[in-house]
Amino acid sequence: MSAKLEALSHNLQKHLGDRVKSLKIALGEVTIEVDAADYLSVMQTLRDEPELAFEELIDLCGIDYSVYANVPREGKRFAAVSHLLSIARNWRLRVRCFAPDDDFPSLPSVSSIWNSVNWFEREAFDLFGIVFPGHEDLRRILTDYGFVGHPFRKDFPISGYVEMRYDPEQQRVTYQPVTIEPREVTPRIVREATYGDVENA
Amino acid sequence: MPELRNFTLNFGPQHPAAHGVLRMVLELDGEVVMRADPHIGLLHRATEKLAENKTWIQSLPYMDRLDYVSMMCNEHAYCMAVEKLLQIEVPLRAQYIRVMFDEITRILNHLLWVGCHGLDVGAMTMVLYAFREREDLVDAYEAVSGARMHAAYYRPGGVYRDLPDSLPQYQESKWKSAAQIKPFNEARSGSLLDFLDDFVSRFPKLLDEYETLLTDNRIWKQRLVNVGIVSPERALQRGFSGPMLRGSGIAWDLRKKQPYEVYDRLDFDIPVGVTGDSYDRYLVRMEEMRQSNRIVKQCIDWLRQNPGPVMSDNHKVAPPDREAMKSNMEELIHHFKLCTEGIHVPEGEAYAAVEHPKGEFGIYLMSDGANKPYRLKIRAPGYVHLSAMDEMVRGHMLADVVTIIGSQDVVFGEIDR
Numbered sequence: 001m002s003a004k005l006e007a008l009s010h011n012l013q014k015h016l017g018d019r020v021k022s023l024k025i026a027l028g029e030v031t032i033e034v035d036a037a038d039y040l041s042v043m044q045t046l047r048d049e050p051e052l053a054f055e056e057l058i059d060l061c062g063i064d065y066s067v068y069a070n071v072p073r074e075g076k077r078f079a080a081v082s083h084l085l086s087i088a089r090n091w092r093l094r095v096r097c098f099a100p101d102d103d104f105p106s107l108p109s110v111s112s113i114w115n116s117v118n119w120f121e122r123e124a125f126d127l128f129g130i131v132f133p134g135h136e137d138l139r140r141i142l143t144d145y146g147f148v149g150h151p152f153r154k155d156f157p158i159s160g161y162v163e164m165r166y167d168p169e170q171q172r173v174t175y176q177p178v179t180i181e182p183r184e185v186t187p188r189i190v191r192e193a194t195y196g197d198v199e200n201a
Numbered sequence: 202m203p204e205l206r207n208f209t210l211n212f213g214p215q216h217p218a219a220h221g222v223l224r225m226v227l228e229l230d231g232e233v234v235m236r237a238d239p240h241i242g243l244l245h246r247a248t249e250k251l252a253e254n255k256t257w258i259q260s261l262p263y264m265d266r267l268d269y270v271s272m273m274c275n276e277h278a279y280c281m282a283v284e285k286l287l288q289i290e291v292p293l294r295a296q297y298i299r300v301m302f303d304e305i306t307r308i309l310n311h312l313l314w315v316g317c318h319g320l321d322v323g324a325m326t327m328v329l330y331a332f333r334e335r336e337d338l339v340d341a342y343e344a345v346s347g348a349r350m351h352a353a354y355y356r357p358g359g360v361y362r363d364l365p366d367s368l369p370q371y372q373e374s375k376w377k378s379a380a381q382i383k384p385f386n387e388a389r390s391g392s393l394l395d396f397l398d399d400f401v402s403r404f405p406k407l408l409d410e411y412e413t414l415l416t417d418n419r420i421w422k423q424r425l426v427n428v429g430i431v432s433p434e435r436a437l438q439r440g441f442s443g444p445m446l447r448g449s450g451i452a453w454d455l456r457k458k459q460p461y462e463v464y465d466r467l468d469f470d471i472p473v474g475v476t477g478d479s480y481d482r483y484l485v486r487m488e489e490m491r492q493s494n495r496i497v498k499q500c501i502d503w504l505r506q507n508p509g510p511v512m513s514d515n516h517k518v519a520p521p522d523r524e525a526m527k528s529n530m531e532e533l534i535h536h537f538k539l540c541t542e543g544i545h546v547p548e549g550e551a552y553a554a555v556e557h558p559k560g561e562f563g564i565y566l567m568s569d570g571a572n573k574p575y576r577l578k579i580r581a582p583g584y585v586h587l588s589a590m591d592e593m594v595r596g597h598m599l600a601d602v603v604t605i606i607g608s609q610d611v612v613f614g615e616i617d618r
Contacts, residue, residue, distance in 0.1 A: 027285050027551050055437045058554075059563060061578040069548070069569040083552055083565065083580070087437065087451065090458055094552065116440025119588040142242035142617060151247060158254050186256050190571045191545055 005030055008091050011051045016042055031094040039097045040108045046084060046093070047113055054084035054093060057114035060121060062128035064154045070190045078105040078130055082117075099130055109134035127152035158182050207235055210599075214243050218321045218603040221613035225590070225602070232598050237591045241584075244617035252577040256543030257283055257357065260577070265351035267579060268615040271310040272342075273302045274557045275615070276355040281461060282553035282564040283357040286546045289518055294509040295359035296462040301500035302345070302354070303555070304493040305397075308404075309338050310558035310610075311486045311493075315411065318483070318607035322424045324415060334407060337400050344368050344393045357544065358513030364504065366392045394501050401498045408490055416484070425480040429593045429605040432477060439589040442582055443560025444485045445609065449477035455556040467499050479608035486610075489558075518544055543572040559583055559610050581615035 008030055009023055019038040024031045034042045046054045060082040066073045076098040084093045099105035109132035111117050121132045122141040129150035132138060140147060149156055159182045167174045210227045213219035222243035228236040248267065252260035264275040277299055284291060291299075312331040319327030339349040344365050346352035354361050368389040371382040388399040415421045431441070436449040446453055454471045456464040472488035474481030512519045516535035525532040548570040554563035560582025567576040586609045593609075594602050 026549060027288070029550075029552060031550070056440055056442075058440060058442075058561065059552075059565065059578065059580040061565065061576075063567065063576050068575060070571070081565070081578075083563070087453055092552070094550075114440065115438050115592075116585055116588065119584060140242075142245045144242070152250055158250060184254070186259075186541070186543060186572065188254075188571050188573050189542060189545075190569060 002028070004091060008052075008089075008093070011049075012093075015045055015049050015052060019045075029092065029094060031096060033096045033098075036097055036100050036107055040110065040113075042095070043082075043110045043113050046095070053086045053088045055087055056085045057082060057110070057116050057120075058085045058092075059083040060110075060117050060124065062124035062130050062152070064128060064152065066154045070188070076100065077102040078128060080107050080124060080130060082110075104131070105129060106131040106133060108132065109138075111135050126150070129153065212602065214240075218606065220317065220606055220611050222617070223587075223606070223611070223613065227594075227599070227602065229599060232600075234594045234597055234599060234602060237594045237602070239587055239590050241587065241613070242617050244613045246618065248618045249577045249579060252574055254573065256572050257546060257574065258543055260574070261356065262351060262353040265353060266614055267581065267618060268310075268557070268559065268562070268583070268612050269350065270313050270612055271306045271558045272350060272352055273299075273306045273354060274310075274555055274562060276353065277303055278553055278555045278557070278562050278564045280355045280357050281555065282551050282566040283544075283546065285551040285553055286549055286566060286568055287357065287518055287544070288547075289358055289513050289515055291359050291462075291513060292510045293463070294363075294504065294507060295511040297500050297503050297507075298360050298364065298511060299355060300462050300464060300467070301397075301497055301504065302342075304496045304500070305338050305341060307493045307558045308490050308497075309335055311490050312338075314486060314558075314607075314610050315415075315483075318610075319415065321603045321607045322421065324418070324421060327411065327414060330407070330411060330414075334400075334404065337396075340368070341393060341397055341400075344396075356512070356519065358515065358519040359511050361512075363511045364393045368393060368396055394505055397497065398501050401494050401501070404494050405491060408487065408494075412487060416487075422480065424600075424604055425483060425608070426478060427476070428479045428597065428601045429608060430476060430478045431589070431593065435592070436477065439592065440585045441560070441589070442585070443557065444482055444489065445560060445582075445586055447472065448474035448482035448485050450474055455554060455561060459554075461553075461555065467496050469493075469496050479604050482608045545570065545572050546574075554580070557582060559612070559615075560586065562615075579615070579618055581618065583609070583611045583613075583616045587611050587616055 005025055019034060019042050020032050021035060022033045046052050060080060063079045063081055066077050078099040079096050082095045097107060099107050107130060109121055119141060121135050122138060124130045125138050126140040126142055127150055159178050159180050162175045163178045164173055164175055208229045210229055212225040212227050214222045214224040224240040226238040227234055248263050261279060264279045265272040267275045312335050316328035316331030342352050343349045346354040370389055371385045373379045373382060388396050431449050433449045433451050436446050450473055452471055452473045457471055469492045472485045474485050520536055520539050521532040526536045546568040548568055550567040552563055552565045554561050562582055563580035565578040566574055569575040593605050
């Protein structure tokens with residue numbers, strides 16, 4: 001572990017204390033997990049504390065954990081993961097926050113802390129259905145006008161539910177149920193940890 | 202007195218200056234923009250969802266189609282993220298080849314940008330000059346990968362193959378005689394490195410030519426200077442990166458600050474703007490082309506002297522060569538497993554970012570140990586820049602909207618994903 005990551009994790013523990021539920025360092029990256037109740041205050045500290053100085057929010061994305069590792073999920077289903085960058089200190093941080101309610105995932109919006117999150121939160125709402133109270137303008141962004149559903153959820157089929165075509169009789173574009181079936185060429189496989197291990201066979 | 206209302210104008214999605222399929226709802230008071238609401242997603246293909254249903258290697262060609270004017274840089278971020286999860290080393294020669302093609306890609310991107318931006322703003326000739334030079338560089342793409350745009354050349358573990366020793370030549374035809382094609386074939390008679398060496402020796406002079414056309418041009422300055430000013434504080438708040446951030450005066454470049462591959466061994470400078478207007482961003486990009494040219498030259502010199510492997514020899518990741526595969530049982534098994542099931546990436550998550558011509562292009566990958574990604578998130582620089590559109594155009598004239606779209610250098614392949 002490099003000195004820089006050590007300094008960062010030390011500063012995180014110093015300024016966030018109990019608000020950090022878990023802190024993990026892997027592959028040269030620091031990940032912290034926070035409770036939804038602390039989310040906003042943690043983000044505020046991360047930006048304003050000069051020893052952390054995360055001036056820039058690089059990315060925020062939703063994640064649906066429902067079929068992780070091909071086994072049914074026991075914990076919470078939806079999370080928002082943000083990537084922060086400090087220009088002054090030249091380090092990065094990943095913050096994960098699980099939405100408390102699976103049926104109505106909701107997390108406070110951080111758009112007042114970093115304006116750049118605006119479209120990222122709209123995207124997470126559009127694709128995963130995570131609601132961000134406090135966001136000024138939470139509309140769909142990438143999908144079609146009038147789209148139904150949240151396409152990046154794992155239970156949403158890859159071919160979707162409706163397709164669009166031009167109807168020559170009505171002389172307009174119409175929607176109809178999809179006529180294609182999803183086809184999987186290479187199945188998704190999660191191997192056990194010892195698979196192909198010659199020594200422990 | 203009649204009631205006065207603001208005029209709402211639909212800009213795009215088929216407007217030539219919208220750089221693709223941008224639909225923007227502009228609220229105008231006379232000719233002054235009061236509010237801009239970009240509507241994106243007209244090119245949404247759900248690349249990230251498709252990647253969840255494809256093996257790690259199958260989603261690589263999708264990366265080319267994100268930002269379709271800087272193809273190899275997108276692949277680079279994806280390969281780096283996969284390599285980080287796999288914790289494999291890339292051979293040094295492959296790293297140099299990647300850096301060289303990243304910089305070629307940067308020149309390609311900036312040339313297209315200066316051409317089209319010129320076209321939008323009224324400098325019609327620029328695009329012709331820019332495409333003349335792009336032609337040579339896409340030929341280099343073709344020589345290594347067989348494709349002029351969507352190369353799929355970088356692979357997790359290295360690059361697909363080593364640089365070729367010869368290039369395709371122009372052929373004599375009933376339209377062009379042997380004497381006519383001779384000058385075209387002169388630079389192409391040697392290896393790819395000779396061809397690129399010839400290009401980098403010519404290119405700085407050509408850049409000077411472009412600058413004589415634009416930099417002190419009165420019309421160009423009238424259209425660009427003080428248009429779309431972004432202060433450094435606002436640039437950080439809006440998550441800017443790349444030339445947009447450097448144009449605002451913040452010397453931040455991932456190639457210098459968080460060097461990846463061999464950038465720490467190369468000598469180059471980072472141009473920085475002062476006022477943060479469109480003109481500064483133009484100057485920054487022009488200087489970046491000069492610096493890229495320097496980097497390409499250094500890579501050529503290194504690559505000439507140091508032959509070696511260009512792909513990892515870890516056959517759990519990279520396929521073995523054909524000869525070994527056909528004569529050796531072990532290699533045959535590896536080949537079969539790789540081609541049917543694909544790479545198995547250990548459980549974990551990784552974020553890898555490259556200094557893309559447009560800014561920080563990041564790939565966030567999450568693996569649950571399967572032969573397909575669990576989640577792929579593409580952090581596209583243009584997406585963030587375009588989200589600042591409203592703030593940048595407020596109070597400007599309608600014609601300046603075109604300048605600002607151009608100076609943001611947006612491409613909808615990456616924004617809509």
